[in-house]
Amino acid sequence: MHNHLDKTCSPFIVKILSPLSHNSDKVQQQANSNNNNNQTSTGILGIDQETYSDLILLLDEQFQYEHKFNEHAREHLETFLKVVSNSNNESTHHQLLKNDSFWIFIAYHQQEGDNDHHGEHNEEKLAPETHNLDTQKRKFIPAGFLTLVWLPKLNSKIGYTYVDELFVREKFRRMHVGSLLLKEAKEWTQSLHLAGVRLLVRTENEAAQKLYERNGFDLSETLFGQWCRHSTSSNQ
Numbered sequence: 001m002h003n004h005l006d007k008t009c010s011p012f013i014v015k016i017l018s019p020l021s022h023n024s025d026k027v028q029q030q031a032n033s034n035n036n037n038n039q040t041s042t043g044i045l046g047i048d049q050e051t052y053s054d055l056i057l058l059l060d061e062q063f064q065y066e067h068k069f070n071e072h073a074r075e076h077l078e079t080f081l082k083v084v085s086n087s088n089n090e091s092t093h094h095q096l097l098k099n100d101s102f103w104i105f106i107a108y109h110q111q112e113g114d115n116d117h118h119g120e121h122n123e124e125k126l127a128p129e130t131h132n133l134d135t136q137k138r139k140f141i142p143a144g145f146l147t148l149v150w151l152p153k154l155n156s157k158i159g160y161t162y163v164d165e166l167f168v169r170e171k172f173r174r175m176h177v178g179s180l181l182l183k184e185a186k187e188w189t190q191s192l193h194l195a196g197v198r199l200l201v202r203t204e205n206e207a208a209q210k211l212y213e214r215n216g217f218d219l220s221e222t223l224f225g226q227w228c229r230h231s232t233s234s235n236q
Helices: 025-037 049-066 073-084 090-097 177-191 206-214
Strands: 012-018 041-045 102-110 123-125 135-137 140-150 160-168 196-202 218-223 226-232
Touching: 012 049, 012 177, 049 102, 049 140, 049 160, 102 177, 140 177, 160 177, 177 196, 177 206, 196 206
Parallel strands: 012 041, 160 196
Antiparallel strands: 012 102, 102 140, 123 135, 140 160, 196 226, 218 226
């Protein structure tokens, strides 16, 4: 990470993983703009090995959280990790992000001194599938992620981006990480001159509904027992 925050700034920063497509000049310009104008974001093209490992760690925890009562969940996850970690060739990892309509936002928590926010030692257990060491000292610890998808229309100005996944690790919840990720997604969408951001949330997931409402999302319609919520550019 190349962002250095002083004590007056948020302890969280966001790294944006953007597409590798040669048609993504607008994305590259936005990534550069984020680096110059926003202390909480860093835009990059592609993905390095450490960031790739962070993403696998987050996917691992998300999968286990969502399938904690599924006895076969771990077996399925290990199969997935084996496939995506099967090669040391960096280009293999890059293929995961080779799409000019898909972005991943990873929130990182900046550690202070020898202790993190919870008073624990400044070490993070990393995914054994992608690291030789069980632990590794880290200045920035992955806290959560959001995936954003753009579905092109005939007139791109009336198109929307869609939040496909939003996950925050348990020990970083109630620390506004979800709101930070949504804010970054909305600003990214606005930079692409699209109409706004949409997402789906289950009707029984009241906590998520409140999170989205706090961040400017309005109920649009109900689809198959899920609420479709959207935030227009005017809310950004």
